[in-house]
Structures are given as C-alpha cells and as structure tokens.
Amino acid sequence: MKHRVYYLFILLLLPFVLGVVSCREIVKGIDAQEIVDRAIADAGGELYDQSDIEFSFRDVIYTQKREGGRRVTTRTRETDSGRVKDIWDGRSFRRYHGEQNVIVSDSMANVYSNSINSVLYFAQLPYGLNDPSVNKEWIGEKTIDGKQYYQIRVTFNQDGGGEDFEDVYIYWFDAETFKPEYLAYEFHVNGGGLRFREAYNERYVNGIRFVDYRNYRPVGEADLMQLDSLFERRKLELLSEIRLEDVVVSRDNYN
Numbered sequence: 001m002k003h004r005v006y007y008l009f010i011l012l013l014l015p016f017v018l019g020v021v022s023c024r025e026i027v028k029g030i031d032a033q034e035i036v037d038r039a040i041a042d043a044g045g046e047l048y049d050q051s052d053i054e055f056s057f058r059d060v061i062y063t064q065k066r067e068g069g070r071r072v073t074t075r076t077r078e079t080d081s082g083r084v085k086d087i088w089d090g091r092s093f094r095r096y097h098g099e100q101n102v103i104v105s106d107s108m109a110n111v112y113s114n115s116i117n118s119v120l121y122f123a124q125l126p127y128g129l130n131d132p133s134v135n136k137e138w139i140g141e142k143t144i145d146g147k148q149y150y151q152i153r154v155t156f157n158q159d160g161g162g163e164d165f166e167d168v169y170i171y172w173f174d175a176e177t178f179k180p181e182y183l184a185y186e187f188h189v190n191g192g193g194l195r196f197r198e199a200y201n202e203r204y205v206n207g208i209r210f211v212d213y214r215n216y217r218p219v220g221e222a223d224l225m226q227l228d229s230l231f232e233r234r235k236l237e238l239l240s241e242i243r244l245e246d247v248v249v250s251r252d253n254y255n
Contacts (some may be wrong), residue, residue, distance in 0.1 A: 019123040020190035031138035031146065032152050038075050038178040039126040044208035045237040047251075048127045051208060055247040057119055064120055123210065123244055126171070126180050130229055133157040144182065148175040171226060179209075184227040194218055196236055213242040 044051075054063045060077040067089075075086045084225045093109035095102040104112070121128045129136065129152075137153040149172035156167065172182040184196040196218075199211040216236035218227065230236050 031150070032136035035138070035150050035152060035173050035178055036126060036129045036136055039173055039180055040130060042178055042209070043126055044204075047249075048124065049205045050251050051206065052250045052252075053124070053208070053248070054095065054250075055123065055210075056245045057243070062116070062119055062123070064196075073116050073120055075112075075119075086112055086116060088116050120200070122242070124208075125183070129171075139170075142172065142228060144172060144232060147181075149173060149181070150175055150178075168224060170227075172228065182228065182231075184224055186224045194222055194224060194227060195239070196231055197242070198231070201243075203247075205247045206251070208249050210244055210245060210247055211220075214238060215240045215242055 016039040047065070052063070052065045054061065056062075060075055063074045063076075070090055072087065072089045074088075077084055077206040082098045085096045088094075093104065093113045095104050095109075095112070103212050128134070130228075133156050135155045135157065137155075139151045139153045142149050142151050152171045152173065154169040154171060167185055167187045169183060169185040173180050179202075182197065183197050183199075184194065186192070186194055188232050194217060196216040198216070199213055203210055215238070216227075216231065217239045218230060219235065219237050222230060227236065
C-alpha cells in the first residue's frame with residue numbers, strides 16, 4: 001500500500017517537474033539576449049548610435065563616427081617617416097601617409113581593417129554583442145571570487161563574422177548589475193590560443209561605459225571553460241594590460 005501511494009505521488013508530481021524543466025529551458029533560451037540587452041542599456045544603450053568616440057591605445061589614436069548612417073573608423077599613428085592614417089568605412093579601406101594616398105593590396109587592407117575592428121570591438125563591449133552575426137547562448141551561472149555571474153557563450157556566423165568567425169567567447173555578467181566583468185576566448189589565428197580578460201578601471205564618459213583589461217593566458221594545457229577556475233586559483237599568467245587613454249565621447253553632430 002505504501003509503495004502504491006509513493007508511485008501515485010511520483011506520477012502526480014511528474015507533470016509539475018517536467019513543466020518546471022520545460023519552463024527553465026525556455027528561460028535559458030531568452031536569458032542570453034535579456035542579459036546582453038540589460039548590459040548594453042547600462043553601458044550606454046542608444047548613446048552608442050548617437051556618439052562619436054575617440055581614444056588612444058598604445059600610442060595610436062582611434063576614432064569612430066557615423067557618416068551617412070555608416071560607421072567610419074580611423075587609426076592614426078606617428079612613424080619615423082610621418083603620420084599614417086587608416087580609414088575603414090565597412091566597405092572600403094584607405095591609407096594616407098601624410099596627405100598622400102597609399103595604394104594597399106586587398107589582402108593587407110583586409111588585415112588592417114580587421115585590426116581596427118578588433119580594437120573598436122573590445123573598446124565598446126558589450127555593445128557589439130547585438131551585432132547580427134553574433135550568436136548568444138546562456139550556459140549557466142558561476143561564482144568567481146565570491147560574486148555570482150551569468151555565463152554567456154558567444155559564437156559568430158561565417159557571414160558577417162569576419163575572418164575570426166570560428167573564435168569562441170565566454171562572458172561573465174555580474175548577476176546583480178549585468179555588467180560584463182570577465183571574458184575569455186579561444187582564437188585560431190597566429191597559431192591559436194586562449195585568453196582570459198579581467199575588466200578594471202570602469203568609468204563612464206559622457207554616458208558610455210569604458211573599462212581597461214588585464215589580459216591573461218594559461219601557463220600549460222587548458223580548456224576555455226577552465227579559465228575562470230584557473231584565474232581564481234591564480235594559475236594564469238598576466239600577458240599584458242589593455243588600457244584606453246584620453247577617451248572622448250561627443251554628440252555635437254547628433255540631434
């Protein structure tokens with residue numbers, strides 16, 4: 001009799017359990033987008049599309065403006081032979097040495113434009129996570145140094161994802177503020193490898209959030225999903241620091 005009551009209880013409970021699991025799967029399906037949307041709203045939201053941005057990174061000046069509905073980015077640096085300015089508008093690449101237009105092969109133009117895009121992409125995170133080529137997946141929650149984070153896995157479509165479309169990223173968003181405080185990625189160019197970045201020096205410039213990063217790499221063999229644990233155990237090697245300087249955000253050209 002007791003066994004019969006027990007099995008009856010399980011049968012009655014099963015639809016509820018399945019319903020909870022089903023709901024949780026649905027929640028997982030929308031969590032990633034909701035988390036990213038809230039992170040972008042906190043970091044500046046619509047101000048990204050209304051602002052011109054300029055900053056210095058490793059003695060190179062980067063700018064981004066919107067002209068005719070298109071993002072135009074530039075990279076300017078001083079060399080021994082004069083000033084070199086690269087311009088990328090999403091369709092064509094131009095290089096100027098002083099006032100002279102320099103002819104650049106298609107292959108090198110692609111390398112230079114990807115380099116500019118990479119710097120601007122990281123500088124404006126999490127804004128770029130809503131680009132059409134980005135795929136986002138909620139993969140769980142994780143505690144790092146006593147704080148709770150949502151983990152989002154990011155991959156890219158080949159169409160629109162650039163040459164590095166096979167790279168895989170993991171982002172850790174603060175469970176209370178939704179700010180991305182850590183990221184890790186697996187890349188395949190130049191021999192490939194793994195990186196883990198820790199955000200610091202958060203500041204808001206004219207309404208838009210900027211951070212600097214401590215850039216780490218694993219000492220030995222590791223997996224992308226292990227990097228947060230290795231960071232907690234102080235088993236990652238500090239490779240470099242990524243600092244944005246002289247950040248200026250203006251909206252003089254926008255209504």
